[in-house]
Amino acid sequence: MDLTGLTGTNAYCDKAAAAELRKVVREESIGLVRFIGSGNYHYLSCFFLEQVKEPCSLVICDHHTDMLPARFPELLSCGCWVKRALDECPNIREVLIVGAREDLICAIEKKYRSRVFCYSDKRIGGSDDWMPFALSHVHYPAYLSLDKDVFTTAAVDTNWDQGSLTLEQFQKITSCLFNRQTVLGVDICGENPRADQKKNNDFNRILLRYLEDENKPLSMAV
Template sequence: MALPAVNIVRSDESLSFQKNLMKKANFILDLKGATGLRFCSEKKYFMKVKQNLKSSKPGITFLGPADFHHLSAHFIDRISPKPVLILFDHHSDMLESPNGYVTCGSWVAQVLAEGKVKKCLVVGVSSGDEALLKASSDCRAVLLPEDLPHDKMVSVIVEELMKSGGPVYISIDKDVLSQKDAATNWDQGFMSLDELLDFIEVIGATAPIAGADVCGEWRVPVDRVFFNREDVEKTGLNEQANIKILEKLLKVWQKNSKIAYVKPE
């Protein structure tokens, strides 16, 4: 069975310094010159940016910092039939956004509202996230807070996937991980990397994976000529996590999934 492609989106320079990860990429898509994209983008501009991502292939995509997590919407939109979105994130990304805009904090609410996914499971979300209350009335959104035991989360994920059927799209923001396993510019949860890898294994054994993305890189200052020690340590920590996540996704995909869920262009 063919392995999925590994795509790297150079949304800024954060991934450029992860040399070992860059060597594993099949396709590198450069968006560094795209203004009006970090954090928030006008929808009409976002549609133009999506055209630059069409050369990516079905598979696993690294998006850069979580500031660009809304790029996930493009890759989800290419999946057919509608997938179940499993989001590992310390934030639900289900906030409201201004009319005509898509943001890194609202994209999940938008793909649900637009019917792009069957259901969304947010795993490891902060127990203080305001969407925990809002989502309780929406059967399409299941939020599993960070203080829920790992085994309970696993059982809920398996149950939901068995009910929903069809392909799964996995989106990972490393801010769901503890500071021991990743370094981001956002507040972080306390899931361990081993727990995250176990979740991926369970998902792959339960349903076919149609695509995946990873974000949550350490934001590199654009005006800094040399990295300081903090930048080096945190970028290195993230690269270790990224490679382990990639290796697990590739292993699970090769074992249990098919690349047969992409809409024809």
């Protein structure tokens, strides 16, 4: 998808841009691995999730919960898209957020806490109970949304504050998911045009190879 000419999209998506994006997304297959650019555009996941036609679990690897109250209610943003998806996509039955900051987890509104389950950045480094946690909270075919800011800066450079997840930990976490649930689709954001492009492109290739090998029906969007 080439959307470089579309305005009203950077971090906040206005209604006109949202209408155009929905038209494009409707023509795409859900079962793809998509690289969607900077974390400023993570809200694109919301449009992909609108295309899911069955009950699903949304699994998000992100250093942020993206569940902040909307600063401008008429706009969709990278900071509130998960909350909007829960409100407007009835097929999302549960959300699992991996690698988020604990202060942002504590700020999640109480009304969502029966459907949103978090495995914090701190917990990744200090515990080995991921598998029972995932088995307890992922009960449906899964859609995986990855913001690379969840990873350590040694692995990749993004334009947001970053977590401490390593590639090996990510592989361990997602292999558990792939082995137990159908994966409906994957999107990946976190590009940084000011960073070392070779480092980030090499990391993208590793991610794509791993995701396609683990979940054979998926292919890269072009």
